[in-house]
Amino acid sequence: MSKTLKQTAPRKKNWLSPEFVRAMLAGHSALGLAFAALIYIVCLSGTIAVFVMEFQRWEQPEAPLVWEAPSAGVLQRAATSAFDSAKQEAEHPDLSIAWDGSRTPHFTVRVRDHDSGLEREWLADGSGALVEEIDAPWSEFLAHLHINLHIPQSYGLFIVGLTGVALLSSLISGVLSHPRIFRDAFAFRFGGSLRLQDADLHNRLGVWGLPFHIAVSLTGALLGLSVLIIGVLAMAAYEGDSEKAFAEILGPRAGENMEAAPLPDLTALMQRVRDDHPEAAFRSVHVEHAGTAGQMTHLSMGVPGHLSVATPYYFDGSGTLIGDGGLETGSIGQQILGALQSVHFGWFAGMPVKIAYGLLGLALTIVTHTGVTIWLHRKREKGNPAPFWERVWSAVAWSQPLALAIAALVALSGATGFILASYLAATVASLGIGILSEDGRTGGRLLRLLGGLTLLAVAVMHMAKFGVGGGADPMGAIVDAFLLGSGLVLSLSGVRPLARRRVLAAGNNAPARRAMGDR
Template identity: 35%
Template sequence: MASSIWPKANKRLVDRSLSAHSVMGLLVSAVMFIVCLSGTVAVFEDEIGWWERPTAPVLAVTPEAAQASAERVIATQPDTSHIYLYLPRDNWPRFVAGGDDGLETANTEGALTGNYETPWNDFLIHLHYYLNLPPSFGMIVVAILGVMLVAMAISGFLAHPRIFRDAFRLRRKGQARIVQADLHNRLSVWTSPFTIVVAATGAMIGLFSVIVLVLAQTSFDGNTRPLVEAVFGEEPPPDASPAGLADIGAALAAMPEVAPDADPFLVVLHDPGTAGQHVSIYGEHHDRLIYGETYNFDASGNFMGHEGASDGEAGQQIASSVYRLHFGDFGGLAVKLAYALFGTALCIIIAAGMNIYFLKRAERGAAMPRLFSAWSALVWGTPALFTLTLLASLMGISGTWLPLLFWGGGLVIAVGGGLLADHIRVGQILRMLLWIALLANVALHAAIHAENYGNPYTWITSTIFVLFAIGLFARSLTPGSGKTRLEPSAAE
């Protein structure tokens, strides 16, 4: 047999390279786990936003009140390039108005009643969208993870020819690796449509800017504007000459005639106070997946046309449907609960996949207890850090401090877990931290916002937190809970 052309490898170098490879795989899995878990929680961003900043519900807003709120926004933010009016909906009964420098809640008369700051909700969305990185770069990173997730789902099917035949075979006792493999494979089959749809739409959202740049270079001589306008519609040419504020009220009053089947939920005034200003009203079509059709009006409230998300080219309608399909923002609470269930299953799939890897190594006599423990710390430390950052937000900490607390805390927890080298003990400690922090959040929130607990969004969310904490506490009291080590006995 011919000798290898490669020099004989140093065993220590090989071991170190394998360890480095494992660490990189662990980091990729950890980041993917964080993206999936944050996305699962973000399904309830509206409910969490209500809980974080509870106010009295506003059930309806008249065109006159909308005009009054816009006038108050331009008075407080004279240099804003846009005015935003978020109108109440069935599942979101509040009125929020503002400009480039921030939003405020408003009452039924259009008076601005206070800050609408939801720092933890903003942190969560920024984490899921961008991993708290600069947006243009972070969104691409998250999109690449979406592409990887689609590839993993497809390759998983190809690698397991019996995956459908064994779809309902779930062994909960026996060899630890087999138990984890069954959990990983069964959940992968049951949730595969959800996983592929959510991962693919997330990749589409994240890579849209890249796709636009590439297509602009190949088909539009580097000009991105025609391509963007083909999807989102054309805008009137800008005219910065001073003018009175546009008549938003007239535009809203015309909506029942212009689009009787659309419920307005967002009003955007572009370039307010200029001769080129125009009004865009987003209308929700309840029988469609599109985010909303955009109806455009001039400064006097005269209808100029709609962008075509509801009846335009197929590609335009698909592009407008991606957001709601990705976040489960359709079909009401039942769809949100289904997305939360499937999202949790996806997180379990990722966690079990890494568990299988570590168990296989243990069976071969090459156990990695420190990395296994660090992985356990990341899996349970991520939800624990969510609750700790939420608690910090209630205490007045916001801005860049929340991502610093999350990522810094994650590093400390992972390193600490690795040093402890006991994934069972690490999981127990972090689960205890999780339920304690949940109860602390509810107690502090009740002390701060006691007068707003008549709002169902407030007390229902707090009740769910308490029930989840009780469930975690009860699990810790169950005999034998969390005490069965994942390593086979022969490898210990």
């Protein structure tokens, strides 16, 4: 009797040793758990903040829209109007004007004065007239939540920067702790073990969006730790002179000569830049100590084909070009600096890239969420469940849609001074609901239902305030439709599992009811 010998292909040896993989996995888990809540909030707020300019339009849908690039004469008229208004309250105000049609049709004019505390911002029309002051408190709240978590600027930026470092480290250690992560890029196990299902979702979204995840975490870390980086640069290259280091990066500051002088001639300055770069388009201008002999003008002009929004060109009080920031054609370091913000927020190629960033940012948020749920599932499978932390994490995850929606309701109601307080109160209340709930799933479902209903209420309040069409700006109707759709999905995701649970409970009690009927 002959036996057929089966030849099996030798298993490929992993390129990383088991000991190294275990160490990376332990580090990945520890780092992710330590920063989980911060990473989750920063990722979710950043995903929404990609569209912060659209939300600004939604909050002011009756504001003027400027679709064509303002001429130098229009810019000059807006500058003069803002300067004349500021001079009534401040002696030496700073003046800023911005328009970038690739990002938003809002034409903004700002004046600030550190000595008097003056700070005013207007939206101008196509003629340069200042039509109305900027009033988008929820968008501003959202931006600060992502940038510095509403903690004092220097500390908040540092914490967010460290969060970016932790996220980047988690991504790298996650790849190194899963040698088969790329080979299993399309493997997904539906049903069965919740841990395996969440692990597949975690790994697949992590791999598919890995270039994006690394880009946003790296740029976020660099932006958040910029003050620390400049401090190190000052010590290393400028013998501790931080002012010189800041000047090298941020450009020269205004001089001490406060004698009255005309505002910069923007027509002449823009023409001077276009003599060397004919295709350069206006993006913004900032005049420090405007209307003085020592004023310093930073005129930002953008050239197509660069990730940087624009390069600033520096003009002194006499209108002489004294240099530029080199963000488009300077050194590699300067070009990286110029591209950081655009790459981080996806503000470099119009709405299609913004939508892609929104979807990829949502994927990164899910990766963060499932990273914790995998750990919790693993503890339960090992017979050492952590029901308290299951309830807490579910509350952390689903508190944010509810809290952000409540903050939007408060902003629409006009109580702008209570936006942050309402957000914090909603977050704390959500944690209480989660902790007191029967389990993590029950608390999460209730918070999803509340969050969905609140999003629906936000859309309804906006339509009641500006009309069913959302106002003159079509973005109002678009955002309202998005809020209605998101609210409906969240509400149904909370209602359907609860309804299914009641049906199952009724089915389980049917034999007892029949027995009672027989009696």
